[in-house]
Amino acid sequence: MQETPLCLRVGHLLHYTMSDYNTTDFTNPSTFILMGIPGLEAAHIWISIPFCAMYAIAVLGNFTILFIVRREPSLHKPMFYFLCMLAVTDLVMSTSTVPKMLSIFWFNSREISFRACLTQMYFVHSFTAMESGILVAMAFDRYVAICNPLRYSTTLKNSVVAEIGLAVVLRSGIVTLPYPFLARRWPYCRTNIITHSYCGHIAVVNLACADIRISSYYGLFDLFSVTGMDVFFIAVSYTLILRAIFRLPTKDARLKTFGTCISHLCAISALYVPDFCTSLTYRFGHNVPLHFLVLFDSLYLVVSPVLHPIIYGVRTKQIRGRLLQLFTHKKT
Template sequence: MSDSNTTDINNPSTFILQGIPGLEASHVWISIPFCTMYIIAILGNVTILFIVKIEHSLHGPMYYFLCMLAITDLVLSTATVPKMLSNFWFNSREIDFNACLTQMYFIHCFLMMESGILMAMALDRYVAICDPLRHSTILTNCAVAKVGLAMVLRCGIIALPFPLLVRQWPYCRTNIIPHTYCKHIAVVNLACADTRISSYYGLLVIFSVAGLDLLFITVSYIQILRAIFSLPTKDARLKTFGTCGSHLCCILSFYLPEFFYSLMHRFGDKVPLHVLVLIANVYPLVPPLLHPIIYGVRTKQIRDRLLRLFTRKGT
């Protein structure tokens, strides 16, 4: 394997993932928490899917959206972590050019899908609290399926230009990506061409997808809070707001790391590269880790079903 910093080819057949620049000697130690988080994320999300499948009382819109979120988390974490761990453990740093573009596509597609599902879950909470009598007629199984299909189509189409634009650039400087996976901006920075269209498209997607999703979530919760504060007793207000707690925690766990990374990447000129790369590895992994824990701890139906399952096995 050649690790030279320059290459004479305009269309490299492979890229080399450097890992975490400056911390190569610590890759094995860094892999331990990442591997642990990945295993917990896989087990947690598979458990959520299993519990919802076997518990008929959980066959409703909120839990169908939760299953969509779990599947999205599984794909998102699996698109990044296995290749990262093979780099850390076996020094397997080469990645085929097409495989790199495929990884990039899946990361962008499922990050957007996660944002869209969180927005759909906010819609579910809005209807359940503000118009409870019509909840079952508005969010039917057919409507939930249509929302899921719309999210897949939206994200699949919007994510497509990312790899298509990257494919057209010439790469005459280097084929070494200073990252653990094929992050869009890290690959674009290697091109020896005017890549402003890629940067502009990335910003457009942030504002038009994540920005609009967050706007709809905010509007939904403004209406939800208005409905909650109109309830007659404090206990009723707390109980109703408690039904939104898990969803709010999931929103924070998804948007805060991504917002923090974007802020540091664009305005933190003095932030070391290895810090940026470490943070970039957090936001595709932390939400898949936290979401099943949040819903498992805070949702009584899931918690009770888990307890019954383990109690039955223990007897």
């Protein structure tokens, strides 16, 4: 295991040591110890500053999106309902990890119970998959709006939007269930120190003193069958959208129509690019420094929730106008 030597090297920087928590006779430890950003413990206070700022922006931004859509009747449309689903997902995903990270950075509060660790694992992976599913739904929304605009109101009725949202939640919840169950079945007889800032699936099962190929294979299955299929459906949607855009008679019409997709394309990039990079690097990037991997992975969970409200707040005319109107009224 790569984790144990690293823990030994940085153990003198911690209040916790390997000898305090390493045992040889437990199968399911009562607690795990989260290292934060291993190798950068001396800089935890400085690292906490951008994490805290981004988390505050994410919470404020996503709550603002929810508030504006709720208050403005003209925004009660499928596109903005999906945006609200994305905002809720971002709030839960960041809140399930960042407060614990900050407690590690600020107070050296590294302990997390075994059950809480499995719960955090479930929430992280479930809401990441949920966010991916919502982006597919938003791609479908753009496809109908551009390729079949006359049928938009009849195709995406409120009941259909609710059914799509329920399907996304059920799919994400069911697909993610094996993660904590697989992690729970392995014996942890070497160490309970997780060289990470939160309880990710691979970070936890790598501590098991057993053959964890099932967990690893299921993680790859989830990556390629769920996220991969979502990317495929989004790619098909945008192929059809671009074909419809290029058929428009004027350049201005093409640019204006494509402009309605920019926000969604930015949201897609903010989720999938770091997701694929992180997943593949963890499995195959053995020469990448661990502290870089952990820092990048931790940032990934807060960058998307920060970027999404900014992207849609700046790019979406209705939200930008309502937000400016809200601040103007407050000043007057």
